[in-house]
Amino acid sequence: MMKRVEMTVASVREIGRDTFEMILQNAYIACNAKPGQFLHLLVDSRTLRRPISIASINQENDAVTILFKITGNGTKWLSACQPGVTLDAIGPAGNGFSYDEATMETALLIGGGIGIPPLYGLGKELSKKGIHIKTILGFQSKEYVFYEGMFQEFGKTYVVTNDGSYGNQGFVTSVLDQVGNFDRYFSCGPIPMLKAVTNKLSDHQGSISLEARMGCGVGACFACVIPTDSEGGYRKICSDGPVFAADEVML
Amino acid sequence: MMKRVEMTVASVREIGRDTFEMILQNAYIACNAKPGQFLHLLVDSRTLRRPISIASINQENDAVTILFKITGNGTKWLSACQPGVTLDAIGPAGNGFSYDEATMETALLIGGGIGIPPLYGLGKELSKKGIHIKTILGFQSKEYVFYEGMFQEFGKTYVVTNDGSYGNQGFVTSVLDQVGNFDRYFSCGPIPMLKAVTNKLSDHQGSISLEARMGCGVGACFACVIPTDSEGGYRKICSDGPVFAADEVML
Amino acid sequence: MTNLSVDLPGLKLKNPVMPASGCFGFGREYSEFYDLSQLGAIIMKAATGEERYGNNTPRVAETASGMLNAIGLQNPGVEKIIANEVPFLAGYEVPIIANVAGRTTEEYVKIASTFYKTKAVNAFELNISCPNVKKGGIQFGTDPDMAADVTAKVKAASNLPVYVKLSPNVSDITAVAKAVEQAGADGLSMINTLTGMQMDLSGRRPLLANQTGGLSGQAIKPIAIRMIYEVKQHVSIPIIGMGGISAAEDVLEFLLAGASAVAIGTANFQNPYVCLEIIGELPHVLQKYGFDSVSAAIGRGHYAA
């Protein structure tokens, strides 16, 4: 169940250009969070909270890790928070990744830019369960690359950059042909990327995690809807998602 | 000349209920400020700056002291500023106290509540010039009393509280009869107090320092005007004042 | 003990605080944070005659001390609201107000009668002020005659009290207020959002898919207070005040200006407990400023010399 909690910043460090890793402590969140869920963070007393994925969970230390990129005032403020500061968070929000362990031997993780964070926690979980993992990570360019090593610990990891300054040049879909077999994919990133991925992998089962500008973040305001196939049908990204089956919503 | 400067908080301490003394460092301000002038302080990025009197000036340490009471969000924020923090200030703003030393043997300072601060710096200045000083300080009640000892260093100091919980009971005007002779008075406090004081002392020369809700604080917006005797005449408290001759403006 | 209760036409409120329409859904989500019976009342998300999908996304943007929204009245339609949402809310000890939004007068009347027939709700908030739909909504709210007409027809369709929700996007809000009072409105609800826009600098276009959106939050409080103060001088029906409330002091400000109760919208997004916390704080704030009941404060900002 979602709660409003105070989380204490344990550390914050820059791990790529404008990209930060922050460890936040709170026992309730660490105990109840699942990969794919997010925190709705109050930043600088602004009107709207900022949704940020839980990138990994460390129950022993009552801590979770978030990874974020500075894209505006809220994330800038966040990046300047010093250890010891407490943040007001609502979480764990939304629904995490779900899958059938029994039918999955190999999973493919496909992340683009700041969509990568939730996949890391998922990778850790799958890895613990003995599921084989392959990863494709896409970035704008070399300076933005982060967590490559962390994913390599799970298995083979392909890095692509749009400008070719690191790894393969192109988009995440450019290396799909090289990854070989997998039973299910999990993807998170910008909408154009998710469109390309779901199209190319339409013969596979997959889960995608979506972003949207949010109001309430709890399912009450209809700010974050995404249409489904059926006439007038929709899902709320904040409370029905952010993770959906690849064919559940219309991108 | 007024400038926008960064001032460093050197110390802050509570000296009476909700009343704080803050030492701010900046060489330009310390060098150029005169008793009666004020700082126009940016607080918490709010739209309007807060005018706060310069209570005393310490040129050797490049520092000035301000004294303020928490009356709203801005002063509350200010009271929570830790040493080392820098504040954005415009100053020294307005005109300080002016007087003719030659004709003044004894000065009477009459301060009410948070109108007391500018009188302290004035007292220090007059004292240095060998002018004899008497002081009347008025407060709501005992818990709010501050700087009594500091004024006692200049000379005889009468304290009155509205509820009689300390010193004499009543208003500053209640003890006017007891203070004996003086050549000129200087007063700062709430408007009703200034009205009573100027009425009772209409046969004396005096200077009063006024407060007003300000916009620009530099004389450009006409927010802070006060009428003068003459038809349609006015003064701007921020730039013509805040100190005026007692008979210059209509309270 | 400070008395927080307020009696409004058709509504006995244990306290004057309710969530504003559209910012609280149909209560389910916030019921996970606290017991909804603690609220003065609940105003549901707008109900239309049929299910509506609303506008494309993005539907919200943040602004200085506020936000823009262009939801476009997405809702499951009156029938499904009665079937699936009202029963849940009926489980709480709290009056339910239905926010009614039509494209045509007939649709307003149809929605109201449907609610009325099923005895589902305690009062209507007539939304003639939604800036985010092409038809209906604000069209009714800017023209006193149209506003009066739809008010009269909805009044005729049931004997439930009707609170007409006014738009601030008008030259003369008092004219609309007087017109709907004469048409039989039991109360007013004000203000809805101000039409605004934000540009997406990189996209070189309006950020919201709907281009314009409704401005809400603390930024608009001075406009709400002004309009309530002005309207209060010209009508005698009670006003439910809203626009930028985020603290108990704000509630008192609205009461002094002339509101008899208040609704809280945007602030729920920042703090899901805001209604509850304000209800808890209100007695202290009333005491601090010398009032021993909510009633004693209503309209008191009008009498000082």
Add this chain to the structure above:
Amino acid sequence: MTNLSVDLPGLKLKNPVMPASGCFGFGREYSEFYDLSQLGAIIMKAATGEERYGNNTPRVAETASGMLNAIGLQNPGVEKIIANEVPFLAGYEVPIIANVAGRTTEEYVKIASTFYKTKAVNAFELNISCPNVKKGGIQFGTDPDMAADVTAKVKAASNLPVYVKLSPNVSDITAVAKAVEQAGADGLSMINTLTGMQMDLSGRRPLLANQTGGLSGQAIKPIAIRMIYEVKQHVSIPIIGMGGISAAEDVLEFLLAGASAVAIGTANFQNPYVCLEIIGELPHVLQKYGFDSVSAAIGRGHYAA
């Protein structure tokens, strides 16, 4: 090099940034902070036919991301402005715009002709939108016919360009904009302040002596952007945009929405150097978003798919 210059009717601006009327006096005070020749233009405090004292104090209040003011057009009157203020400003290399405010059409015309005769200024900003005076001001601004009439008469009184300053306190700002365009306005200036109020909780009355005041500052930016975007689609005269600008990004937002130049008011109070700093930042912001001149950005928020 990014080209910041803009040509408007009667005004060659080296950059699009000018201080807004009433927030910069007649320039003297801010000339102590920087060289006024660096500004695109200067809009003076409102001039009336005779000297005016204005409203009682308090005249200002702070609000969330904004402020209320009810100065009441205090100014020394057109004659003294020409005698004592204009000569000082004429010492700078900067176009001077006179903000003209009358109680009657005759007063507007008289003020304009007095300025015109003495060749004191480069353009007029016709203030038909001041919410803080009992007579004149906003009365003219809410009625398209009255607005058109005073525009036509002031146009006839001189051959200086006339920018009509519109009020946002209207149901249909486009109607007023079109009316004054047809009446011969050379440009528009928008927006003036929104009428608002703050209650003094302890005093149990409106905080401002005038009761209501004009809301300005960042809080109103979304409303300004919306109105400019809307009006831009219906008129072909240039717009001087204002309302809540406090950074160079805000200037670009106004340009995209359709403004050809901008004025900065309230932000001067927080930061006396704000105009200068924005002029310095603007080239970088334009570059960042792919523009190599101010002109290239004007109205560009209207073309995206």
